Amino acid sequence: MSSSAEQNRDSLASGVVIDCYSIIKLIGSGGFSLIYLAEDEDSLDHVVIKEYLPKKLAVRDSSGEVQISGDAQRDAFHNGRKLFYQEAKALAMLRHPNIVNVRTFFLANNTAYLVMDYEHGKNLGSYVKKRNGGLSTTFLLTVFPAVLDALNLIHSEGHLHLDIKPSNIHLRPGGNPLLLDFGAVHQFATTRSRQSSQVVTPGFAPVEQYYSSGYVGPWSDVYAIGATMRSCIEGKPPPSAIERHAKDSMKPIASLYKKQYPAFLLEVIDWAMEVDPLLRPQNAGIMLDALTQQQGRPENNQQPKLETADNLFTENNQK
Template identity: 55%
Template sequence: MALARKSLSSGTLVGAYQLAEVIGKGGFSLIYLAHDLDSGAEVVIKEYMPKKLARRQRDGRVVPMAAEQALALHHGRRLFFQEVQALASLQHPSIVRVLDFFLANDTGYLVMPNERGRNLSAYLQQRRGGLSTTFLLDVFVPVLDALALMHAHAMVHLDVKPGNIHLRHGNQPLLLDLGAVHPLNRERARGSQVVTAGYSPVEQYFSRAELGPWTDVYAVGATIRACMERTTPPPALERNKQDTLVPACEALAGRYPRFLLEAVDWAMQMEAARRPHDASALLAWLRPQLERHRAELAEAGGDSRLVSAEAH
């Protein structure tokens, strides 16, 4: 008998790891806290188990929900393995490290370090938005730099949102959810099952639409705006029918530097061709603006309104 999305029990051995507890569930995976039996280190393990395709047998094996889904599950598992292997080649302080990847229970397991810190989504709810300029720059400049590296290697994340940004000590960001990453040279990059209302641009809703680095750029802009405005932006499908979203340069004028509001509005353009082509293009525009901003602050002796309370 198969059990829908049942997690593995605490104490279960998977490869060289002993599972401790479930710490998260996503559309494509279950996430466990575990211990490396060789080193004794605490790690995080992501088990590939797509919610719409997979069930678990009592012996722990992951099987298709129905016979006609077997091919899709097998294909997804193979791509998951290949894509994580590709991503493991990227070295960046804001991209989660891949420690190990292996097959067991007829599915794939991704092993990552357990990074202490807090999730941006939970922190945003706690603070009720309105995060400072310094905080936003500390977090999103490194996130854009990490995405620029991915884009340079023909990869797109496709699920940038507050819930996929982890904040370590000093608000150093870590981009999570590698399972959503797609190499652009595969057919899977056209259309996607990964859609997060408010953060996914309109092209992600359509199976034949072309996705690319510009898709991640929209999501970054939407995430920054959510941090500013205390609420998730309206879904792109709603904006596509009737765009009632007031530009950030108008809605948030005076609360944040003009250049940062312009960056958000540029990133959140509905038409992909009107956005920065990739993260590096947005960064190239932002960097001289940041230098001028910092020089102005230094000349004025600093501005207490822009000092991040979150950094202390």
């Protein structure tokens, strides 16, 4: 995004202090937030600050306060800010070496802020684009088991990420990954109807994320991990899940790259990217085991039995 376009988003100016953080510069933006590099005035550490500022709902006035665009946007803005704050709180409680560390979160300027550690490194999305895919087996088996382990913790705490893609994985020196951008984190066992503000990324989001009635769960994040791994090999996003749901013409990666990568690795990617959620690994832990134990896809798709809503419904009706 160009600097002039960024200025139209009313970003905080360099030198502005919020709480005890001095803004250095804007480093990113999305549909619902602006992201800054800043300095902690007490410790002089560099930090990353995420500010809730949905571009369709609010603007910043000359005093720095965030103002809702109009009465029609009021409820959506307040609900979104409440979610942003709840998600910040949830993320702050997750401690894992491959999950970005949240220092604090607070309300100011009529909006909400999330303060995270600043980490040196590069973005996986940029790296894939620069290399045009073709990332090595060693690279994939360094980065993705660590990301899956982080995701397994998120799932075990009853949360979903729901926006995993290459640009939300940060590579620290040595390829040590960090899972970023938990703006979409939600409690699971829910439908999409309460998550209307969620942005779906074509190619990485599974089919159930496109529909308000879609039953999202850990299996939804698993699809996105598979799609991210496939993009590391092919250098481009896979076809959208909506296209695949209508007519799946995407060739299995296990047949396309069998000479370049081990079979177990390619099988796990194809397994994770099944259009039907019931055919995928049902959580990050199952996918992690298949990768680290080099098992590939189990025969007949057998997996450990999970307490899914469908299982519970059936069991309750039998009692």
